């Protein structure tokens with residue numbers, strides 16, 4: 001009798017949760033260990049742009065009903081990317097052909113709200129995801145692997161998946177030579193709730209997709225998030241019991257500047273006087289949103305024009321690294337290669353994505369080993 005394989009995933013972010021669904025769908029036992037004490041512990045950003053590969057991975061991994069919920073809560077497809085100047089005059093644009101409003105996101109790019117997507121991904125994983133579990137290191141134990149946590153606890157499995165984000169400790173132990181590059185830019189981003197007045201100030205092309213405002217000193221990106229169906233209604237229809245947090249349609253804005261243009265260090269900007277000064281300035285912008293010279297909008301009583309909050313993050317990326325080919329070994333007593341084939345496929349599928357984008361996982365195990373290929 002083959003032994004049912006057990007996979008331990010570190011990190012309950014987008015990649016870890018998607019992988020957990022895919023493994024369960026393939027009949028593989030899985031647990032997810034997340035450092036945060038709860039799913040809503042910290043804000044994690046707003047609009048995500050999922051291209052067809054990201055949505056395709058969700059299509060493969062999620063139970064069909066949950067994928068339907070993802071589709072219902074995703075925004076209308078991007079039909080165009082437009083570049084404008086500082087006065088919002090169009091410079092150029094790229095139009096994508098063959099995109100229909102009702103189509104499947106797995107066939108094109110679509111915006112999604114990150115928190116709604118996380119809630120969709122968490123659905124159906126009760127008892128699978130554990131919180132407050134800060135992974136510290138792993139050890140081999142015969143043909144198995146043991147993951148250790150900061151509270152002294154541990155868990156064993158046949159495969160360990162490091163889905164613990166850009167600062168991954170799993171990767172740090174497996175690939176100590178891997179480096180994260182600071183790209184030298186800092187991004188201040190936030191969202192502003194949408195109403196008729198705000199919508200009227202935005203470049204009309206924004207209804208077709210992302211708009212990039214080009215300027216000599218900073219870049220500004222604007223993107224609408226308007227789900228096809230109200231997330232609460234879609235959840236009630238497709239996954240009763242799930243109550244997605246949804247603030248209403250909004251425009252996400254992201255200002256990218258050269259780090260040298262900003263006062264203070266990153267640490268100071270995250271909590272020091274410079275951060276407080278920035279937050280005060282941005283709070284002022286809550287009440288007088290200036291989208292272009294002379295145009296001012298007062299936040300309405302309904303919250304229109306209110307910038308709900310904003311973040312300041314360094315832009316970082318994985319330095320280029322050799323690709324990894326999971327190898328299989330089927331020692332006596334361990335899961336057979338056939339049992340683990342779905343995991344291998346999942347890793348292959350997700351690894352093709354560029355670093356830092358989309359859904360990506362790194363794997364280490366005795367049964368399926370990630371080996372370096374030149």
Ligand SMILES: Cc1cc2nc3c(=O)[nH]c(=O)nc-3n(C[C@H](O)[C@H](O)[C@H](O)COP(=O)(O)OP(=O)(O)OC[C@H]3O[C@@H](n4cnc5c(N)ncnc54)[C@H](O)[C@@H]3O)c2cc1C
Nearest residue numbers: 011013014015016034035048049134135164165356357358
């Ligand atoms: C401002 C911004 C905008 C972005 N826009 C896009 C976009 O439009 N499209 C896109 O595809 N991508 C976008 N990204 C990138 C996207 O966020 C990442 O590609 C994606 O989140 C990676 O998923 P992940 O599961 O690998 O990591 P994450 O989503 O970061 O999840 C990692 C998880 O691991 C947990 N963790 C970390 N360390 C430990 C530990 N030691 N023990 C246990 N758990 C741990 C973390 O708490 C977290 O929950 C954007 C990123 C930012 C910052």
